[in-house]
Amino acid sequence: MSNPVIKGTHLCKNYGSVQAVRDVSFNVNEGEIFGFIGPDGAGKTSLFRMAATLLLPDSGNLEVCGLNVENDYKKIRRLLGYMPGKFSLYQDLTVEENLRFFASVFRTTVSQNYNLIRDIYEHIEPFKNRRAGKLSGGMKQKLALSCALIHRPRLLLLDEPTTGIDAVSRKEFWSLLRRLRDEGITVLVSTPYMDEASLCDRIALIQNGQILSTDTPDVVASAFEHQLFAVKARDMYLLINILETCPFVRSAFIFGQEVHVTINDYRNADEDKLVNYLSDKLADVVVYQTKPNIEDCFMELMSNKTKKG
Amino acid sequence: MHEFKGFLIKEFYHIFRDRRTMLILFAMPVLQMLLFGYVITNEINHAQIAVLDKSDDYITRKIITRLSASGYFEIKSYLQTHDEIKEAFQSGEVREVVVFEDNFSESLNRFGTANVHIITDASDANTANLIANYTSALIARFSADEFNKDSRGLTIKSDVRMMYNPEMKSVFMFVPGTMAMILILISALLTSVTIVREKETSSMEVLLVSPLKPAHIIVGKVAPYAVLSLINAFTIILLGHTVFGLPVLGSFILLFSECLLFILMALSLGVLISTTTNSQQVAMMLAMVALLMPAILLSGFIFPIENMPFWLQWICKINPSTYFIIIIKNIMLKGSGFMAVWRETLILAFYTFFFLFVSIRKFKTRLT
Numbered sequence A: 001m002s003n004p005v006i007k008g009t010h011l012c013k014n015y016g017s018v019q020a021v022r023d024v025s026f027n028v029n030e031g032e033i034f035g036f037i038g039p040d041g042a043g044k045t046s047l048f049r050m051a052a053t054l055l056l057p058d059s060g061n062l063e064v065c066g067l068n069v070e071n072d073y074k075k076i077r078r079l080l081g082y083m084p085g086k087f088s089l090y091q092d093l094t095v096e097e098n099l100r101f102f103a104s105v106f107r108t109t110v111s112q113n114y115n116l117i118r119d120i121y122e123h124i125e126p127f128k129n130r131r132a133g134k135l136s137g138g139m140k141q142k143l144a145l146s147c148a149l150i151h152r153p154r155l156l157l158l159d160e161p162t163t164g165i166d167a168v169s170r171k172e173f174w175s176l177l178r179r180l181r182d183e184g185i186t187v188l189v190s191t192p193y194m195d196e197a198s199l200c201d202r203i204a205l206i207q208n209g210q211i212l213s214t215d216t217p218d219v220v221a222s223a224f225e226h227q228l229f230a231v232k233a234r235d236m237y238l239l240i241n242i243l244e245t246c247p248f249v250r251s252a253f254i255f256g257q258e259v260h261v262t263i264n265d266y267r268n269a270d271e272d273k274l275v276n277y278l279s280d281k282l283a284d285v286v287v288y289q290t291k292p293n294i295e296d297c298f299m300e301l302m303s304n305k306t307k308k309g
Numbered sequence B: 001m002h003e004f005k006g007f008l009i010k011e012f013y014h015i016f017r018d019r020r021t022m023l024i025l026f027a028m029p030v031l032q033m034l035l036f037g038y039v040i041t042n043e044i045n046h047a048q049i050a051v052l053d054k055s056d057d058y059i060t061r062k063i064i065t066r067l068s069a070s071g072y073f074e075i076k077s078y079l080q081t082h083d084e085i086k087e088a089f090q091s092g093e094v095r096e097v098v099v100f101e102d103n104f105s106e107s108l109n110r111f112g113t114a115n116v117h118i119i120t121d122a123s124d125a126n127t128a129n130l131i132a133n134y135t136s137a138l139i140a141r142f143s144a145d146e147f148n149k150d151s152r153g154l155t156i157k158s159d160v161r162m163m164y165n166p167e168m169k170s171v172f173m174f175v176p177g178t179m180a181m182i183l184i185l186i187s188a189l190l191t192s193v194t195i196v197r198e199k200e201t202s203s204m205e206v207l208l209v210s211p212l213k214p215a216h217i218i219v220g221k222v223a224p225y226a227v228l229s230l231i232n233a234f235t236i237i238l239l240g241h242t243v244f245g246l247p248v249l250g251s252f253i254l255l256f257s258e259c260l261l262f263i264l265m266a267l268s269l270g271v272l273i274s275t276t277t278n279s280q281q282v283a284m285m286l287a288m289v290a291l292l293m294p295a296i297l298l299s300g301f302i303f304p305i306e307n308m309p310f311w312l313q314w315i316c317k318i319n320p321s322t323y324f325i326i327i328i329k330n331i332m333l334k335g336s337g338f339m340a341v342w343r344e345t346l347i348l349a350f351y352t353f354f355f356l357f358v359s360i361r362k363f364k365t366r367l368t
Helices: A044-051 A073-079 A095-105 A114-127 A137-149 A167-182 A194-199 A217-222 A236-245 A271-279 A294-308 B002-017 B019-039 B058-069 B083-090 B104-111 B125-147 B171-200 B203-209 B214-244 B252-276 B280-297 B310-318 B320-334 B338-362
Strands: A006-015 A018-028 A033-037 A059-064 A080-083 A155-158 A186-191 A202-207 A210-215 A228-232 A249-255 A258-263 A286-290 B047-053 B073-079 B096-100 B113-121 B155-163
Touching (some): A018 A044, A018 A210, A033 A044, A033 A167, A044 A186, A095 A114, A114 A137, A137 A167, A167 A194, A194 A217, A194 A294, A202 A217, A202 A294, A210 A294, A228 A271, A236 A258, A271 A286, B002 B214, B019 B171, B073 B083, B104 B113, B171 B280, B252 B280, B252 B320, B320 B338
Parallel strands (some): A080 A155, A155 A186, B113 B155
Antiparallel strands (some): A006 A018, A228 A258, B096 B113
């Protein structure tokens, strides 16, 4: 296997007394989509800024494209495409002007790399004379992605690119990312949405500045060793209250229209025990076995952490 | 250079599309200049004066008639004794007392000269100066009209005395000061927010990751405003000339170049403020407080520097506005050439490079 595009070892970053990143190590390999999955304030943005050479780690070592972020930051910056979490294009410039500006600033032209951004740019081209500030959230992100790609970077850093965007645009955005990966561009992406985790090649679950687990989404999910039940009832509020006080329920988290439940003695777990317990107290109880997803793992790892801590 | 050109184009878009910037850039100077123009008017109309005619002969009476017929003056009262002069001023009724000496026409005929004392209330320094100038001009005109055929070369000597503010500086003091203030305020204000704005909208993050060098960004921020401020400088000089009647005795090109230099200095200072602050509000406050107050108070604009305590004089000496005011007064009012102001010019140039250099050095290539 070739050298990793990003190699971080024992990275720490503090802001005053706040520890934003605590002893984080991770590798991003050539040609993969690597996702940082975690809630707001987990330290994802700090890691992105470090990878973009905009922040220096307080301790630890970080190499991007085989170059040190402290000494070789100028070289690294030419190999990067960076999209910050906040919309960072010029709202008073039109779509086309923004794209042209970033092309010129990266010493290239729009036509030179047009084939790379064509798929993305075609979505927004009808609005090329519109001011960027007047675009919808999804279109803004597509424009930002086009601008970040205009110089054909080797590594693309996308900090929460799908936050605040509708479901359809998010889906489109991810299919665009997969196409870029197939073009040979390594993508480091972060998201607070657990459902997007399975769209990455590898993920790192992050919480409180620490990586809880790093692997492919399937492996991360399969590490969940408990039998998981989905429970539904007419009165969901009552249901969660009852589950939380139930003596043999290990964990219960609301998950959309259902509650995901694990039971203390997971080797002998079957739904009958739950159904019996709940049917006495609630109407229309439905219980069935379900497969754990990343979010379940995340919740599980998080609660383990708090128990240990 | 390709990336620098792209950056410049972007900056022009920002300026032309922001109505607020355009207003500050083009409307504010005109407005300020006009406001000052109306506050400090140089026209006098029916100024109330008093006369103490100790001679009361045909020539003095002729002069008095000439004064009141000019339309500039209205003879409010005729005084009898010297003691009444103070009273007249203190009552606030008159702004000037014209005193003719004893035996005015007699001494004119016998010795060829006679004296008129023009005493003005210089607590309102600008008006006092104007009135005194008008009066002596009218008297000089009279003497030319009356005696030019006379071979004896008769002259009426008018001597002006400023009461209450004998060290009064020229009225034209004000206009160069206003020009300096407007230019430094607008220039510094506009650039002080430009880089901070990019920090606030996080577009700076993307710019930092790009191959743009700090010098590109700094110069790219200053250059468009410098070009547009040229129009500003022109407007201000024009207004100063038309509204204030401020002469431009020296070279216009030189004056214009000095304005451009001063603008560049102010813009660089604004950029320096911008690179060292993190919010537009702080930057603007800094520009206002740190630049406006010294530009008005510590530049010799309103208060003469010689009268200040020693330590304030030193602040005036490091204040670039002080030098600009000296430069434009020399060029506009005295008609001096470059040789008279090269030292001040050099100081301004030094400041410009110093501010630019520090800005580029202080420009952070990373986030903090």
